[in-house]
Amino acid sequence: xxxxxxxxxxxxxxxxxxxxxxxxxxxxxxxxxxxxxxxxxxxxxxxxxxxxxxxxxxxxxxxxxxxxxxxxxxxxxxxxxxxxxxxxxxxxxxxxxxxxxxxxxxxxxxxxxxxxxxxxxxxxxxxxxxxxxxxxxxxxxxxxxxxxxxxxxxxxxxxxxxxxxxxxxxxxxxxxxxxxxxxxxxxxxxxxxxxxxxxxxxxxxxxxxxxxxxxxxxxxxxxxxxxxxxxxxxxxxxxxxxxxxxxxxxxxxxxxxxxxxxxxxxxxxxxxxxxxxxxxxxxxxxxxxxxxxxxxxxxxxxxxxxxxxxxxxxxxxxxxxxxxxxxxxxxxxxxxxxxxxxxxxx
Numbered sequence: 001x002x003x004x005x006x007x008x009x010x011x012x013x014x015x016x017x018x019x020x021x022x023x024x025x026x027x028x029x030x031x032x033x034x035x036x037x038x039x040x041x042x043x044x045x046x047x048x049x050x051x052x053x054x055x056x057x058x059x060x061x062x063x064x065x066x067x068x069x070x071x072x073x074x075x076x077x078x079x080x081x082x083x084x085x086x087x088x089x090x091x092x093x094x095x096x097x098x099x100x101x102x103x104x105x106x107x108x109x110x111x112x113x114x115x116x117x118x119x120x121x122x123x124x125x126x127x128x129x130x131x132x133x134x135x136x137x138x139x140x141x142x143x144x145x146x147x148x149x150x151x152x153x154x155x156x157x158x159x160x161x162x163x164x165x166x167x168x169x170x171x172x173x174x175x176x177x178x179x180x181x182x183x184x185x186x187x188x189x190x191x192x193x194x195x196x197x198x199x200x201x202x203x204x205x206x207x208x209x210x211x212x213x214x215x216x217x218x219x220x221x222x223x224x225x226x227x228x229x230x231x232x233x234x235x236x237x238x239x240x241x242x243x244x245x246x247x248x249x250x251x252x253x254x255x256x257x258x259x260x261x262x263x264x265x266x267x268x269x270x271x272x273x274x275x276x277x278x279x280x281x282x283x284x285x286x287x288x289x290x291x292x293x294x295x296x297x298x299x300x301x302x303x304x305x306x307x308x309x310x311x312x313x314x315x316x317x318x319x320x321x322x323x324x325x326x327x328x329x330x331x332x333x334x335x336x337x338x339x340x341x342x343x344x345x346x
Contacts, residue, residue, distance in 0.1 A: 005079065006040035006041060006042050007041055007042055007043045007045075007077065007078060007177060007178060007210050008040060008041040008064070008075070008076070008077050008178055008210065008212075009040045009074075009075075009076040009077075010037060010038060010039050010040070010060075010064065010073070010074075010075055010076075011038050011073055011074045011075075011076070012036050012037070012038055012072070012073040012074070013034055013036070013037045013038070013060065013063060013064075013070055013072070013073035013074070013075065014032075014034055014035055014036055014037075014070060014071045014072040014073050015033050015034040015056075015059050015060070015063050015068060015070055015071050016030040016031065016032055016033065016035075016071045017030060017031040017033055018030055019031060032233070032234045033056045033059040033060075033234055034056045034059050034060045034063060034070075034234050035056075035233075035234035035235050036073070036234075036235060037060060037073075037231075037234070037235065037236055038236070039229055039236065039239060041178070041210050041211075041212060042210065043177070043208060043210055044204065044205075044208050044209070044210060045210050045211075045226050045227070046204060046210070046211040046213055046224050046225050046226050046227075047211070047212055047213070047225070047226065047227050047228075047229055048213040048214075048215060048221035048224065048225035048227070048228045048229070048242075049061070049212060049213070049214045049215070049229050049231055050214075050215055050216065050217070050218055050221055050228060050229070050230055050231065050257065051216065051230060051231035051232055051257075052216055052232075052257075053216060055231045055232055055233060055234065056231060056233070056234040057182075057214045057216075057231055058102075058182050058183070058214060060231070061099065061180040061182050061212055061214050062099070062180075062182075063075070064097070064180060064212065065094070065097050065098070065099050065180055066082065066085070066090055066093070066094070067099070070083055077093065077096070077097060077178070078096070078177075094174070095125040095174040095175060095176070096174075096175075096176055096177050096178065097176060097177070097178045097179070097180075098171035098172075098174055098176040098178075098179050098180070099171065099179065099180040099181075099182060100164075100167050100168055100171050100179060100180070100181045100182065100184045101167060101182055101184075102182050102183035102184065102186055102187055103187050104155075104160065104163035104164040104166070104167045104187065105155065105160075105163065105187075107167055108155040108163060108166060108167065109155075110154065110155050110156060111154075112154075113151060113152055113153060113154055114141075114146075114150050114151055114152075114153055114154075114155070114158070114166045114169075115137060115150075115151030115152060117166060117170050118137055118140060118141070118151070118166065118169050118170050118173050119133065119137055119173075121170050121171075121173035121174050122136060122137060122173045124174075125173070125174040125175065126173070126174075126175070136173075137151060137173075138151070140169045140172050140173055141169060143169070143172065143203065143206075144165040144166075144168050144169045144172070144199060144203075145165060145195075145199060146162065146165055146166070146169070150162070150166070159192075160187065160188050160189065160192060161188055161189075161192035161195065161196060164184060164185075164187075164188060164196055165196070165199070167184075168184075168196075168199065168200070168203070172203070172207075176209065177208075177209065177210060178209065178210045178211075178212075179209055179210075179211055179212075180211075180212045180214070181200065181211050181212065181213045181214060182214045183214055183215055183216070184196065184200070184213075185197060185215075185220060186215065186216070186217070193220065194223075197220070197223050197224055200213075200224060201223070201224050204224075211224070213225060217261075218246070218257055218258060218261055219261045219262075221242075222242060222246065225242045226241070226242065227239065227240060227241050227242060227245075227316075228240065228241075228242050228245040228246075230245065230251060230253060230254050230257070232253050232290060232291055233290040233291070234290070235290050235320070236310075236320065237251045237253050237254070237290075237291060237319070237320045237321070238250060238251040238253075238254050238317075238318070238319045238320065239310075239317070239318050240313070240314070240316055240317030240318060240319075241316055241317060244313070244314055244316070244317040245317070246258070248328065248329050249313050249319065249325050249328035249329040250319070250328065251291075251319050251320070251321050251328075252291065252295050252296065252297050252321065252323070253291050253294075253295075255273055256273050256294075259272050259273040260272065273296075287304065287305055287306075287307075288302075288303050288304040288305050288306055288307060289303045289304075289306075289307065289308050289320075289321075289322065290307075292304060297323060299322050299323065302322050303322055306322070308320045308321050308322045311325065312325075313325050313328070313329075
């Protein structure tokens, strides 16, 4: 991670969706998809945002690139608050911050070739003459591991991995400094996931990119993440360096996510930690810890009445939990086969 002022600073960001009901569609409540999230990402750094489906990860990523309007909070990019930019200013920002979507099938126009998809980004942001733009298009395709001939192919003529490479190429065409990778490998075969992850890591190192890498799978993010942020019910419950988050002490929710990872060794199993209730979202408590209904180590009234503050578990590693750090460190052993990121990678 680079020193100095962060490239991106998210401060107390919130996104609440109204629940409509009745004859006139009045708001009867809200879904707190993102509820007071704060973090920073430096140039050249990858922060992985992990959590179960429905916890608000994708909503947070879309708010950062302003595909969704935040309800409150601020987003500071390169020292400028971009939370409320007008359309003209927002256009300049979007040349610097891009997104790679989860499903390459739905994110590409089936009636447009790969070259047209990438070329539109070049036309909007590069200002290159047609001949130079074509040369740049070929260069970008080469960067993502595709031959220049792929520019003439339609999405249905590409494999899943090739379509995602086109999606990455389209993001690169604007010359970004920061990319939100929203579950970029979850729709791909396991055999293809590693090649796309390696591509993203190589592009980061080559171009100095910063990533917010969104995933529900800790065994995937360990390959690319400098730091991990664990999200539950719209809030962050743990943030820290990858090595620290994958070893005690960790939040009880992180513990559940870790226990869900299959063992990398055939025939070797480890105990699965079962939560006490259904996943987050609908029944989120209005007071206290957002994880209290599922936590098997709930302390009582303090968890019910008081939102836990972020406390330091180690330098750069913070956990939001009322359980003392010493107990989080010693209450449970490291899960079998999870002593290190290398063990997770298999």
